[in-house]
Amino acid sequence: MIYYVARRLAVAVPTLLILIIVSYVLMYAAPGGPFDTERTLPPEVMANLQHKYGLDQPLVVQIWRYVVSIVTEFDFGPSFQYTDQTVNDIIRQGFPVTLTYGAWSFLVAVLAGVSLGIAAAVCHNTFLDYLCVGVSVGAQVLPNFVLAPVLTLVFTLWLAWLPGGGWQGGHWPYVVLPVIALSTSFMASIARMTRSSMLEALNADFIRTARAKGLPMRRIVIRHALKPAMLPVISYLGPTFVGMITGSVVIDVFFATGGIGQFFVNSALNRDYPVIMGITILAGALTIAFNLVVDLLYAWLDPRIRY
Amino acid sequence: MTLLQVRDLRVSFQTGDGTVDAVNGVDLAVPAGQAIAVVGESGSGKSQIMLAVMGLLARNGTASGSIRFDGTELLGLDERAFNRIRAREIAMIFQDPMTALNPYMRISHQMTEVLTLHKGMSHGAALGEAVRLLDAMEVPEARTRITMYPHEFSGGMRQRVLIAMALLCRPRLLIADEPTTALDATVRGQIMRLLGNVKSAFDTAVILVTHDAGIVAGHCDEMVVLYGGQVMESGPVAETFAAPLHPYTRGLLDAVPRLDRDDERLRAIPGDPPGMQHLPGGCPFAARCPRADERCHHVRPPGVSHGPGRRVACHWPLGGAG
C-alpha cells in the first residue's frame, strides 16, 4: 500500500512541476508584459519595476526562484494588478467562497446522482427510470453557463425567490443557485453512469447466486451490487472534480460571488501573470491530490487491484 | 415421497423477435433423497426449468403449469415467501464458478450471510459452520482460506465453495446446473464425486442438469431426457442406458465415449436442434430422427408408460412394437 502511494506520488510531483514550468515559460514568452499600460512608462521606471519583480533575471533563475518560493514558503509572489496584495492574499480571500459552494455542489451531485441512478436501475423500465434517463439526457445540453442564466431568470427575475448574485458571507439563499447551476450536469452524468453500472451489476451471475441464496432484494442491492456499481462512478469522480473546478470560474463570474474564479478571469483579462499562474497551479495541485485520493479509494474498494 | 412435482411446465420469453417457447409441457418428479439427472443439448430448456423452480426466470420470462415443492405451489409465490424456500429448502449451483461468486466480497462473508439471515446464527457460529462445510467439500486450509476473495481461488475450488455455500442450510433439494461444464476435465471427476456424496451425507435430493450423458451413470438414480423443451424419455439410469427407448436417447448415448463397448466409433446425431421460435407441430426430434415418418412431423407423441418406472414420448420407440 505504501509502495502504491509512493508510486502515485512519483507521478504526481513531476506533473505539478511540469505544470509550473510550462505555465511560467508561456508567460515569459508572451508578447506584452504586465506593465504595458496605456501610458508608456519611462525606461528607468520600467527597469526598476522589472528588477523589483525579478523579471530582469534569466528565465531559468526566475523559474527556480518561483518554484522554491512556492515549495518552501507556499508563496506565489505579488500580484501585478492589485498592487497592495499578494497572490496568497487573493487566494485566501476567494478560495473559501469557491470551496464552500464547490463542496456543496460535489456532495449534491454525488449523493443525488447516485441515489437517482440506483433508484432508476432498481425500478428498471418504470416511470422513475424514464425520468432519470430523460433528466440526464437533458442535462447534457445544459452546461453551467447555460443553466446559470436560466435559473436566475426563473428564480430571481420571475419568481423573486432567490438572489441572483452576491455572497453575503455564504448565507444560504446566496449559495442555492450556484450549487444547482454547478452540480446539475454532473449529477445527471453520475445518475446515468450509476444507472447503467447498477443495471450491469444486477445482471451479473453473482447476483443470481445471491438471489438463489434467498437474500431479499434490498440486501442484494446494498451488499452485493452497490460496490461493483460504484467503481466506475468513483473513477468518474476525478473528472467531476476537474469539471467543477473549471465550472466554478463561470459560477464566480456569473453570480459575482467573489470567489477565486472571478479573480482568475480578471487577471486573465489584465495579464496579471502571477495571479493566473498561482490559481492555475492551485487548481492543478488540487486536481492531482484529488485524483490520488480517488485512485487510493478505488484500489481499496476493488480487491482484485494489486498495489 | 415426492419432494418436487413439476406438471405441464411451460416457460416462454418475450423477446424483440417474438415469443420464444423454451419449455413446452414438462413433467418431472423428484423423490426425496434421490438423485435425478436432467439431460439435454444446450437450448433444450433444461436450465430454464430449474430457474423456474427457483423463481429466478429472467424478467421477460413467464412460466405456467405447476411446480409443487413438498405440497407448496411455487409458481406465483411472492418474493418474500420464496426467499424462505430458497437456500433453506432448495439450493442451486450454477454453471460457471468463475462468475457465480461475488468478486468484491470475502468468501467468509458470502457464506455467513446465508446462515445469519436464514438461521439467525451469530457471526461466529456461522463462520464455524461455513468452515465445517468447506472442510466437508475438501477445501484445503478452509479456516484460513475462507477470508480470501474469490479471485484467489481456482475454478475447481470455487465450485467447491459454491457447493458448500448451497448446503449451508441443509436444503432438501440441491439443483446443480451443469456444475462441471466450465471446469477442467481433471477437476470434473472430483466435483462429481463430492456431489455424489452429498446425497447420502446430507440426505439431500439432487437434480443434476447436464448435456453430458456420460457423467450421469454412477451418480444418479433416474434420468430425464429433454429435447426441444419437452421430455423425450424418463426412467431409471441403468435401464435407460442399457436399452434406451427413444431414438434421441440412443443418439445421445452413442455420442458418449464408452469403455465397455468394442465399437470405437462415436456417432454424432446429424442435424441441429430446432430453433425454439418455430417449433414443429409434431415431435421436435422428427427432423433429425432416422425412424420418423409422416405422423411424427405432424402429431406430437404423448408420453406413455413403458415398463416399470419408464416413460417415453415417441410414436416408434426402440426395443418394442410401439
Place this chain on the structure above:
Amino acid sequence: MSPLLFGRRTIRALTTTGAPDTSGGRSLWQDARGRFVCNRAAMASLAILCVLVLFVLFGDFLAAWSNEEIDWAMLGNVAEEGGPSFANGHYFGVDELGRDLYARTVQGTGISLMVGVLGALVSMVVGTLYGAVAGYLGGAVDNVMMRIVDVLMAIPYMFVLIVFMVVFGRSILMLFVGIGLISWLDMARIARGQTLSIKNRDFVEAAVAIGVRPGRIILRHIIPNLLGVVVVYATLLVPSMIIYESFISFLGLGVQEPDTSLGALISDGASQMQYGTLWQLLFPLSFFVTTLFAFFFVGDGLRDALDPRDR
C-alpha cells in the same frame, strides 16, 4: 466542465468495434448504415444539423441587416422596440447596442459549429497519429508517450487553455489550436488501444514480413483501420468542443467583437435579461441547445450502429 459526454459503453463500443470486416456478405459499414438509417432520433438530428448548416451558409442572404450594423433607431429603447419583428427586419430582435440579433446568431452558430468541427478534426489528427505511433512502436516509447498523456490529463485543461489564450492573444485561430491541442488526449488513448489489437493481425504482420517500414505501416495499414472508431468518437467530440468554446467565450476570453459565438451571445443575453430583453438570451440559447442535442443523438446513433450488441 466535462459532464460525462460519453459513457463507459461508448468507450467499450469504441474499443471493441474493430476494423471493418469485409469478408463475405454485407460489410460492417453497410450494416452500420442500415442500422443508422433505422434510428429515428439520429436521422432527425442529422436533418436538423443539415438545416443548421444551411442556416449558417445562407442565413445571411435573408438578413436585412449585417451583424455589425447598428440600428440607431433602436439604440436607447431596445427593451421597448428591439424585440423580434418582421416589420423592421430584426427577426430575432436586436442586442443592447442595436445590432441585428438574427445576423449575429447566424454568425455565432457558424463560429460555434466551425470551432466544434475543426477542434474535433485537430484532436482527431493529433490523437490518432500519437496513439497509433505509441501503440505500434510499443515498449519504452509507448510507456513514455502514454505517461505524458497521463500527466497532461491530470491538469485542469480549461485553465491552461485560458492561459494559452491570454499569452498568444485571443483569436478564433488560437481557439481552434488551443482546444484541439487539449482534447486529443482521450483520442490518443483510444487510438492506442485499437492499434494494439490491430498490430498483431495478419495483414500487418505480412507487411512487416515483406519489409515495409514502420512509418508506412502506420499510415497505410493501421490508421485506415482505426477510422471507424475514430469517426464515432470525433462526432461525440464536436459537442464538447462547442461547449468548451462557448465556455471561454461566455467568460469573455474567447472570440473578440465584432465576431461572436453562441457562448458570447448567451453571455450578452444573460447580462441583459434583467432589462426584459429576453429574446437576447433565448434565441442563442435554443440554437445552442438544439445543436448540442443534434450532435449527441447523431453520435449516439453512430455508436449504436457500429456496436449493435448492447441495446
